[in-house]
Amino acid sequence: MTSDTPARRRARVFSRRRGAPSRVRRRLGAAARMFAALALAGGVYTAFTPGAFAEDNVPLSAAAQEGKALFDTSCITCHGRDGQGVDGRGPSLIGVGSASVEFQVGTGRMPMARQEAQAEQKPPQFDETQTEQLGQYIQELGGGPEVPKGELVENLETNPEALAEGGKLFRVNCTSCHGFGGGGGALSSGKFAPSLGDATAEQIYAAMLTGPQNMPVFGDNQLTPDQKKQIITYIQVQLQEDRDPGGLFNLGRYGPSTEGMAIFLVGITLLVFTSLWIAGKS
Numbered sequence: 001m002t003s004d005t006p007a008r009r010r011a012r013v014f015s016r017r018r019g020a021p022s023r024v025r026r027r028l029g030a031a032a033r034m035f036a037a038l039a040l041a042g043g044v045y046t047a048f049t050p051g052a053f054a055e056d057n058v059p060l061s062a063a064a065q066e067g068k069a070l071f072d073t074s075c076i077t078c079h080g081r082d083g084q085g086v087d088g089r090g091p092s093l094i095g096v097g098s099a100s101v102e103f104q105v106g107t108g109r110m111p112m113a114r115q116e117a118q119a120e121q122k123p124p125q126f127d128e129t130q131t132e133q134l135g136q137y138i139q140e141l142g143g144g145p146e147v148p149k150g151e152l153v154e155n156l157e158t159n160p161e162a163l164a165e166g167g168k169l170f171r172v173n174c175t176s177c178h179g180f181g182g183g184g185g186a187l188s189s190g191k192f193a194p195s196l197g198d199a200t201a202e203q204i205y206a207a208m209l210t211g212p213q214n215m216p217v218f219g220d221n222q223l224t225p226d227q228k229k230q231i232i233t234y235i236q237v238q239l240q241e242d243r244d245p246g247g248l249f250n251l252g253r254y255g256p257s258t259e260g261m262a263i264f265l266v267g268i269t270l271l272v273f274t275s276l277w278i279a280g281k282s
Contacts, residue, residue, distance in 0.1 A: 060140055067137030070130055074111055083141055089115075096210065097144020098135030103206035105131045117190035118213055145209040148225065152201040154233040166234030169227055173218065182239040187214055197240060201232045 078090030085092030104110040109119035154162035179185050182196035191214050211217035
């Protein structure tokens with residue numbers, strides 16, 4: 001039987017140490033694997049979200065180049081170079097799409113005259129062509145939602161149910177802020193929902209896509225393109241053309257209830273004064 005001498009024990013310990021990886025080597029291996037995983041995740045994210053950031057020296061179409069010239073003279077002060085935004089002045093425009101530009105600029109809300117609770121509608125400073133050029137520049141710069149081309153109002157002759165369906169959708173999704181008659185309403189902190197009385201089909205569609213200010217975004221998952229068109233049809237036909245469907249007078253546009261109350265109050269007052277006059281004469 002061979003004796004276990006101290007020399008042999010030391011040899012076995014050194015042999016095990018040489019065969020097993022050191023703690024430092026294990027930590028370096030784990031760090032290398034984590035770095036490789038992060039690099040892979042970043043590469044996948046960049047590949048599948050190319051519109052999440054603006055690229056330098058991106059090639060622009062002719063319309064976008066005209067829009068960039070307008071942007072550099074009228075918008076860069078607040079929204080920064082390449083639409084990246086400026087802290088305390090204006091948000092980034094990367095990813096907002098041409099729909100946001102067409103709504104904000106087309107309604108005169110942008111450029112803002114001053115910083116306040118809400119950008120109010122005013123006469124536009126850019127014509128329709130210039131607005132489209134600005135929108136094209138922002139679209140090519142960072143992508144985002146676009147207002148579809150073509151007719152945005154349903155043809156009631158071929159689709160007679162569009163008006164009724166649009167009314168249902170409007171009452172469920174829009175009346176809490178814009179009112180049943182589309183006249184708008186007050187919100188918190190000095191903000192308000194604007195009237196829809198003069199809104200165009202393109203402006204309404206763009207607002208639903210982009211959710212300006214306090215309005216929620218109604219993407220295609222919430223309201224399909226056909227449903228958006230039905231809402232626009234209801235607004236333009238029922239609220240803009242037939243302005244007072246509830247009665248003869250525009251008393252808040254809540255329907256016949258306000259008119260009945262007004263007729264009752266005015267009528268009973270006249271009856272009381274008539275009765276007093278007759279009693280006085282007799």
